[in-house]
Amino acid sequence: MDRVDHTLLELLQRDGRMSAQALSEVVNLSARATLNRIHKLEDEGHIEGYRALLARQSIGEHVSVFAEIALKDQRQATVQRFEQAMVACPEVIACYLVSGRYDYLVRLACRDLNHYRELTNTWIDDVGLGVDKVVTSTELQTVKEFAGFPLMVRTTR
Template sequence: MQLDRADLKLLELLQRDGRATVQALSEAINLSARATLNRVRKLEAAGVIQSYRAMLQRAALGEQVVVFAEIALKDQRQAVVQRFERRMAATPEVVGCWVVSGRYDYLVRIACPHLADYHRLINAWLDEAALGVEKIVTNVELQTIKEFQGFPVPR
Protein backbone atom coordinates (compact mmCIF):
# COMPACT_ATOMS: atom_id res chain seq x y z
CA MET A 1 0.00 0.00 0.00
CA GLN A 2 1.35 3.40 -0.97
CA LEU A 3 1.07 5.87 1.93
CA ASP A 4 0.78 9.57 1.24
CA ARG A 5 1.45 12.47 3.60
CA ALA A 6 -2.10 12.45 5.02
CA ASP A 7 -1.92 8.69 5.72
CA LEU A 8 1.42 9.10 7.50
CA LYS A 9 0.04 11.95 9.60
CA LEU A 10 -2.99 9.84 10.51
CA LEU A 11 -0.73 6.99 11.59
CA GLU A 12 1.34 9.33 13.71
CA LEU A 13 -1.77 10.79 15.38
CA LEU A 14 -3.37 7.40 15.98
CA GLN A 15 -0.20 6.00 17.55
CA ARG A 16 -0.32 8.88 20.01
CA ASP A 17 -4.06 8.58 20.68
CA GLY A 18 -5.97 5.62 19.26
CA ARG A 19 -9.21 7.10 20.62
CA ALA A 20 -8.92 10.37 18.74
CA THR A 21 -12.21 11.30 17.12
CA VAL A 22 -12.57 11.33 13.38
CA GLN A 23 -13.40 15.04 13.68
CA ALA A 24 -10.13 15.78 15.52
CA LEU A 25 -8.17 13.70 13.02
CA SER A 26 -9.82 15.40 10.05
CA GLU A 27 -8.97 18.84 11.43
CA ALA A 28 -5.35 17.81 11.94
CA ILE A 29 -4.93 16.62 8.34
CA ASN A 30 -7.23 19.20 6.70
CA LEU A 31 -9.66 16.74 5.17
CA SER A 32 -13.38 16.20 5.65
CA ALA A 33 -14.51 13.83 8.37
CA ARG A 34 -15.87 11.41 5.70
CA ALA A 35 -12.57 11.38 3.76
CA THR A 36 -10.63 10.91 7.00
CA LEU A 37 -12.83 8.02 8.10
CA ASN A 38 -12.42 6.39 4.69
CA ARG A 39 -8.64 6.66 4.99
CA VAL A 40 -8.63 5.14 8.48
CA ARG A 41 -10.84 2.26 7.32
CA LYS A 42 -8.54 1.70 4.31
CA LEU A 43 -5.49 1.60 6.60
CA GLU A 44 -7.27 -0.89 8.87
CA ALA A 45 -8.40 -3.08 5.96
CA ALA A 46 -4.87 -3.14 4.53
CA GLY A 47 -3.48 -4.23 7.91
CA VAL A 48 -1.36 -1.10 8.30
CA ILE A 49 -3.34 -0.43 11.49
CA GLN A 50 -3.41 -3.80 13.21
CA SER A 51 -5.29 -2.94 16.40
CA TYR A 52 -5.98 -0.35 19.05
CA ARG A 53 -4.75 -0.75 22.63
CA ALA A 54 -4.77 1.02 25.95
CA MET A 55 -1.40 1.98 27.41
CA LEU A 56 -1.54 1.08 31.11
CA GLN A 57 0.22 2.81 33.96
CA ARG A 58 2.43 -0.03 35.18
CA ALA A 59 2.40 1.20 38.77
CA ALA A 60 -1.40 0.78 38.86
CA LEU A 61 -0.88 -2.98 38.39
CA GLY A 62 1.26 -3.21 41.53
CA GLU A 63 4.95 -3.80 41.88
CA GLN A 64 6.49 -5.87 39.13
CA VAL A 65 9.94 -7.15 38.39
CA VAL A 66 10.74 -6.64 34.71
CA VAL A 67 13.71 -8.42 33.18
CA PHE A 68 15.33 -8.81 29.81
CA ALA A 69 16.34 -12.44 29.34
CA GLU A 70 18.88 -13.36 26.68
CA ILE A 71 18.04 -16.91 25.68
CA ALA A 72 20.15 -19.36 23.67
CA LEU A 73 18.66 -22.57 22.31
CA LYS A 74 20.58 -25.86 22.21
CA ASP A 75 19.01 -26.85 18.93
CA GLN A 76 18.15 -24.76 15.88
CA ARG A 77 15.88 -27.29 14.18
CA GLN A 78 12.55 -25.82 13.04
CA ALA A 79 10.45 -28.00 15.35
CA VAL A 80 12.38 -26.83 18.42
CA VAL A 81 12.37 -23.17 17.34
CA GLN A 82 8.62 -23.26 16.64
CA ARG A 83 7.91 -24.95 19.97
CA PHE A 84 9.93 -22.31 21.82
CA GLU A 85 8.29 -19.42 19.95
CA ARG A 86 4.79 -20.82 20.59
CA ARG A 87 5.60 -21.04 24.31
CA MET A 88 6.82 -17.44 24.39
CA ALA A 89 3.69 -16.23 22.56
CA ALA A 90 1.43 -18.15 24.98
CA THR A 91 3.15 -17.08 28.23
CA PRO A 92 1.37 -14.04 29.75
CA GLU A 93 4.49 -12.92 31.63
CA VAL A 94 6.35 -12.58 28.32
CA VAL A 95 5.59 -9.01 27.25
CA GLY A 96 8.02 -8.95 24.32
CA CYS A 97 10.10 -11.47 22.41
CA TRP A 98 12.54 -10.84 19.58
CA VAL A 99 14.86 -13.02 17.49
CA VAL A 100 18.28 -11.37 17.67
CA SER A 101 21.72 -11.81 16.17
CA GLY A 102 24.77 -12.34 18.31
CA ARG A 103 25.55 -14.74 21.13
CA TYR A 104 21.89 -15.39 21.96
CA ASP A 105 18.93 -16.38 19.84
CA TYR A 106 16.18 -14.39 21.59
CA LEU A 107 15.73 -11.31 23.71
CA VAL A 108 12.67 -11.76 25.91
CA ARG A 109 11.10 -9.10 28.11
CA ILE A 110 9.32 -10.63 31.09
CA ALA A 111 7.17 -9.03 33.80
CA CYS A 112 6.43 -10.89 37.05
CA PRO A 113 5.06 -9.79 40.43
CA HIS A 114 8.16 -11.07 42.24
CA LEU A 115 11.64 -12.27 41.38
CA ALA A 116 10.68 -15.70 42.75
CA ASP A 117 7.96 -15.93 40.08
CA TYR A 118 10.50 -15.15 37.38
CA HIS A 119 12.86 -17.75 38.81
CA ARG A 120 10.12 -20.43 38.76
CA LEU A 121 9.23 -19.51 35.17
CA ILE A 122 12.74 -19.77 33.77
CA ASN A 123 13.51 -22.92 35.78
CA ALA A 124 10.46 -24.55 34.18
CA TRP A 125 11.76 -23.56 30.74
CA LEU A 126 15.22 -24.94 31.52
CA ASP A 127 13.78 -28.19 32.93
CA GLU A 128 11.58 -28.86 29.90
CA ALA A 129 13.97 -30.63 27.53
CA ALA A 130 11.62 -30.34 24.53
CA LEU A 131 11.78 -26.54 24.78
CA GLY A 132 15.50 -26.68 23.97
CA VAL A 133 16.74 -23.82 26.18
CA GLU A 134 20.50 -23.98 26.67
CA LYS A 135 21.17 -20.77 28.58
CA ILE A 136 19.35 -17.77 30.01
CA VAL A 137 21.16 -14.58 30.98
CA THR A 138 19.02 -12.21 33.04
CA ASN A 139 19.24 -8.42 33.00
CA VAL A 140 16.94 -6.78 35.54
CA GLU A 141 15.27 -3.56 34.44
CA LEU A 142 16.16 -0.97 37.08
CA GLN A 143 14.33 2.01 35.59
CA THR A 144 12.37 2.66 32.42
CA ILE A 145 13.54 5.82 30.70
CA LYS A 146 11.28 5.52 27.65
CA GLU A 147 8.58 2.94 27.03
CA PHE A 148 7.56 1.94 23.49
CA GLN A 149 5.13 4.52 22.16
CA GLY A 150 5.00 3.64 18.50
CA PHE A 151 7.28 3.50 15.50
CA PRO A 152 8.74 6.64 13.96
CA VAL A 153 6.60 7.71 11.02
CA PRO A 154 8.51 9.00 7.98
CA ARG A 155 8.02 12.67 7.30
Protein backbone atom coordinates in the same frame (compact mmCIF):
# COMPACT_ATOMS: atom_id res chain seq x y z
CA MET B 1 0.34 6.15 1.11
CA ASP B 2 0.63 9.88 0.97
CA ARG B 3 1.55 12.53 3.54
CA VAL B 4 -2.03 12.61 4.95
CA ASP B 5 -1.94 8.83 5.57
CA HIS B 6 1.42 9.19 7.33
CA THR B 7 0.04 12.00 9.48
CA LEU B 8 -3.00 9.92 10.40
CA LEU B 9 -0.79 6.95 11.34
CA GLU B 10 1.43 9.18 13.44
CA LEU B 11 -1.53 10.73 15.27
CA LEU B 12 -3.30 7.42 15.85
CA GLN B 13 -0.09 5.84 17.09
CA ARG B 14 0.13 8.58 19.72
CA ASP B 15 -3.58 8.49 20.59
CA GLY B 16 -5.69 5.68 19.15
CA ARG B 17 -8.84 7.22 20.63
CA MET B 18 -8.61 10.47 18.69
CA SER B 19 -11.96 11.13 17.08
CA ALA B 20 -12.37 11.32 13.31
CA GLN B 21 -13.43 14.95 13.81
CA ALA B 22 -10.22 15.84 15.70
CA LEU B 23 -8.09 13.99 13.14
CA SER B 24 -9.89 15.67 10.25
CA GLU B 25 -9.07 19.11 11.65
CA VAL B 26 -5.35 18.28 11.65
CA VAL B 27 -5.26 16.83 8.11
CA ASN B 28 -7.76 19.33 6.65
CA LEU B 29 -10.26 16.77 5.37
CA SER B 30 -13.88 16.14 6.25
CA ALA B 31 -14.55 13.75 9.11
CA ARG B 32 -16.10 11.25 6.64
CA ALA B 33 -13.06 11.40 4.28
CA THR B 34 -10.74 10.99 7.27
CA LEU B 35 -12.70 8.00 8.56
CA ASN B 36 -12.64 6.44 5.09
CA ARG B 37 -8.85 6.80 5.00
CA ILE B 38 -8.54 5.21 8.45
CA HIS B 39 -10.70 2.26 7.36
CA LYS B 40 -8.54 1.86 4.26
CA LEU B 41 -5.35 1.92 6.38
CA GLU B 42 -6.90 -0.76 8.61
CA ASP B 43 -8.04 -2.88 5.62
CA GLU B 44 -4.58 -2.68 4.05
CA GLY B 45 -2.98 -3.87 7.30
CA HIS B 46 -1.16 -0.63 8.16
CA ILE B 47 -3.12 -0.48 11.43
CA GLU B 48 -3.16 -3.83 13.21
CA GLY B 49 -5.35 -2.81 16.13
CA TYR B 50 -5.87 -0.50 19.07
CA ARG B 51 -5.12 -1.04 22.75
CA ALA B 52 -5.02 0.73 26.06
CA LEU B 53 -1.66 1.46 27.66
CA LEU B 54 -1.99 0.75 31.37
CA ALA B 55 -0.21 2.73 34.03
CA ARG B 56 2.30 0.28 35.47
CA GLN B 57 1.53 1.29 39.05
CA SER B 58 -2.15 0.44 38.54
CA ILE B 59 -1.43 -3.26 37.90
CA GLY B 60 0.47 -3.74 41.14
CA GLU B 61 4.09 -4.33 41.98
CA HIS B 62 6.07 -6.34 39.48
CA VAL B 63 9.59 -6.81 38.24
CA SER B 64 10.49 -6.24 34.61
CA VAL B 65 13.24 -8.56 33.43
CA PHE B 66 15.11 -8.92 30.16
CA ALA B 67 16.30 -12.43 29.39
CA GLU B 68 18.78 -13.33 26.68
CA ILE B 69 17.99 -16.91 25.75
CA ALA B 70 20.16 -19.32 23.77
CA LEU B 71 18.66 -22.53 22.41
CA LYS B 72 20.55 -25.82 22.33
CA ASP B 73 19.85 -26.27 18.62
CA GLN B 74 18.25 -24.46 15.74
CA ARG B 75 16.03 -27.26 14.45
CA GLN B 76 12.70 -25.94 13.22
CA ALA B 77 10.74 -28.11 15.67
CA THR B 78 12.72 -26.71 18.63
CA VAL B 79 12.33 -23.13 17.44
CA GLN B 80 8.58 -23.56 16.92
CA ARG B 81 8.05 -25.14 20.36
CA PHE B 82 10.03 -22.36 22.03
CA GLU B 83 8.22 -19.58 20.18
CA GLN B 84 4.81 -21.13 20.89
CA ALA B 85 5.69 -21.29 24.60
CA MET B 86 6.69 -17.61 24.58
CA VAL B 87 3.46 -16.57 22.83
CA ALA B 88 1.37 -18.60 25.31
CA CYS B 89 3.15 -17.28 28.42
CA PRO B 90 1.30 -14.25 29.87
CA GLU B 91 4.45 -13.04 31.68
CA VAL B 92 6.25 -12.66 28.33
CA ILE B 93 5.39 -9.15 27.19
CA ALA B 94 7.81 -9.11 24.25
CA CYS B 95 9.96 -11.70 22.49
CA TYR B 96 12.41 -11.03 19.68
CA LEU B 97 14.52 -13.36 17.55
CA VAL B 98 17.92 -11.64 17.44
CA SER B 99 21.34 -12.13 15.93
CA GLY B 100 24.44 -12.43 18.07
CA ARG B 101 25.42 -14.60 21.02
CA TYR B 102 21.83 -15.35 21.97
CA ASP B 103 18.84 -16.42 19.93
CA TYR B 104 16.07 -14.49 21.68
CA LEU B 105 15.62 -11.37 23.75
CA VAL B 106 12.57 -11.78 25.98
CA ARG B 107 11.00 -9.15 28.20
CA LEU B 108 8.98 -10.43 31.13
CA ALA B 109 6.77 -8.89 33.78
CA CYS B 110 6.79 -11.05 36.93
CA ARG B 111 5.41 -10.65 40.45
CA ASP B 112 8.92 -10.79 41.86
CA LEU B 113 12.34 -12.30 41.16
CA ASN B 114 11.32 -15.63 42.67
CA HIS B 115 8.44 -15.84 40.18
CA TYR B 116 10.90 -15.08 37.37
CA ARG B 117 13.33 -17.74 38.61
CA GLU B 118 10.57 -20.37 38.82
CA LEU B 119 9.40 -19.51 35.32
CA THR B 120 12.83 -19.71 33.70
CA ASN B 121 13.70 -22.87 35.63
CA THR B 122 10.56 -24.45 34.17
CA TRP B 123 11.73 -23.49 30.68
CA ILE B 124 15.22 -24.88 31.26
CA ASP B 125 13.85 -28.13 32.72
CA ASP B 126 11.49 -28.62 29.76
CA VAL B 127 13.74 -30.56 27.36
CA GLY B 128 11.31 -29.94 24.49
CA LEU B 129 11.86 -26.19 24.62
CA GLY B 130 15.57 -26.64 24.03
CA VAL B 131 16.69 -23.77 26.28
CA ASP B 132 20.46 -23.92 26.79
CA LYS B 133 21.17 -20.70 28.63
CA VAL B 134 19.32 -17.73 30.12
CA VAL B 135 21.16 -14.51 30.99
CA THR B 136 19.13 -11.99 32.95
CA SER B 137 19.13 -8.21 33.28
CA THR B 138 16.65 -6.66 35.68
CA GLU B 139 15.11 -3.33 34.79
CA LEU B 140 15.96 -0.72 37.40
CA GLN B 141 14.20 2.22 35.77
CA THR B 142 12.35 2.82 32.53
CA VAL B 143 14.01 5.73 30.77
CA LYS B 144 11.90 5.51 27.60
CA GLU B 145 9.09 3.07 26.89
CA PHE B 146 8.04 2.04 23.40
CA ALA B 147 5.56 4.61 22.16
CA GLY B 148 5.35 3.73 18.49
CA PHE B 149 7.52 3.47 15.42
CA PRO B 150 9.07 6.53 13.79
CA LEU B 151 7.37 7.21 10.48
CA MET B 152 9.82 7.97 7.74
CA VAL B 153 8.21 9.82 4.87
CA ARG B 154 9.70 8.62 1.59
CA THR B 155 10.59 11.31 -0.87
CA THR B 156 10.25 10.61 -4.56
CA ARG B 157 12.65 11.92 -7.12
